[in-house]
Amino acid sequence: MDHVESARKPVTPVGIVGAGIVGLAVARQLAGAGVPVVVFEKEQAVAAHQTGHNSGVVHAGIYYVPGSAKATLCRRGVGLLRAYCAERGLTYDERGKLVVARNEAETVKLRELERRSLANGVPDIRWLSGAELRELEPDVAGVAALLSPTTAIVDYPAITRSFGDDVISSGGELHLGTAVTGVRRMSDDRVDVDTPGRSFSLSRLVVCAGLQADLMAAAAGDEASPExxxxxxxxxxLRPHARDRVRRLIYPVPDPRYPFLGVHLTxxxxxxxxxxxxxxxxxxxxxxxxxxxxxxxxxxxxxxxxxxxxxxxxxxxxxxxxxxxxxxxxxxxxxxxxxxxxxxxxxxxxxxxxxxxxxxxDGALVDDFRIHRVGPVTTVRNAPSPAATASMAIAEHIVAELKLPLGTER
Structure with missing residues (x-):
């Protein structure tokens, strides 16, 4: 009995670098399971960079290669995020989205997006002719379009702040204005982290540092590409007189050579x-x-x-x-x-x-999510759109892969 009780006591915490939406989703997942968590954020507020500067779109899963991490985690993440917003009273506006083919040549690419949408399980996806498009959105020009009625818009900084509140209410620590200045892998179950004020001994470290991800990974001894x-x-x-002419999100058919989605209206x-x-x-x-x-x-x-x-x-x-x-x-x-x-x-x-x-x-733009682990350090090396949509699903995936030792859970 003494051994069992000892195994259930809190042990060395897990550290998270970065208080964007992915970092705090991971911290929330751990803290909610009773794992002691310490979050380090160099800025004075959460969601200070990519999370607070994106389009605010909850992506349905139209673009992503079926079977890819983006496709599977996006679809899982949509459901988790929708339920979370409903539970917490956060805005979740299923405004709907149109991906517009501007000429006949783009309809071929649009058919491929339709195929991916169906393979990924995007609900209620619908092909529109040019006339049907104009009936739905008279001020949008195109020869065809894909309608995704469940694509939504949200306030990602507000969601991230709510994640942070969850971490704190579950006993986790959130250290704002605290840069990580050093990382030392001591063993497979220990990593030491230095900050300007003190050092921390941790069982695992998850780096969700966005723009600093490769530099933080290198500091932890992970020299793997990408950079x-x-x-x-x-x-x-849009100025006030123009912004109500179109209700839905309007996207062009993207250039398949790039992981960017083009200039769109949101x-x-x-x-x-x-x-x-x-x-x-x-x-x-x-x-x-x-x-x-x-x-x-x-x-x-x-x-x-x-x-x-x-x-x-x-x-x-x-x-x-x-x-x-x-x-x-x-x-x-x-x-x-x-x-x-x-x-x-x-x-x-x-x-x-x-x-x-x-x-x-080799200069290739990385398209899919990429998460890499070296010993006790896991680094999110690539998490562009739809990472905010998929944040809660990414957190599930990362936590499952941490392989925490017996006794981490309270």
């Missing part, structure tokens, strides 16, 4: 509506403005074989993105291909985000 290349995603916001839960994002190389890891330049980051990119391969393969696209960033009419031209009524006077600037895009050594 992070930051891309700034710039938005335009209503927000606060009543705003945004166009974007584009994808422009950021000159700092957290380069939300054009003038944000980090010489350390530029030096790293200059030394990076992965970035050189990427630049050689896609420089023409990069030039086009920069042109759209600098010239609003060029940016609007993309949106005008399906919203032909848009004029410069219909939009104003909106806050930008920065995407942590993982790139393999």
């Amino acid at each position: 992070i290349v930051p891309f700034r995603g710039e938005y335009l916001r 209503p927000r839960v606060n009543g705003e509506a945004d166009l974007g994002p584009n994808a422009v190389l950021a000159l700092a890891r957290e380069g939300y403005r054009r003038r944000d330049v980090s010489w350390d980051e530029l030096s790293r990119l200059a030394r990076s074989a992965a970035f050189r391969h990427l630049a050689r393969q896609h420089w023409r696209t990069g030039v086009r993105e920069i042109r759209g960033s600098l010239w609003r009419r060029a940016y609007l031209a993309e949106a005008r291909s399906y919203l032909p009524w848009l004029e410069p006077g219909d939009v104003t600037s909106a806050p930008a985000g920065v995407r942590a895009q993982a790139v393999d050594r």
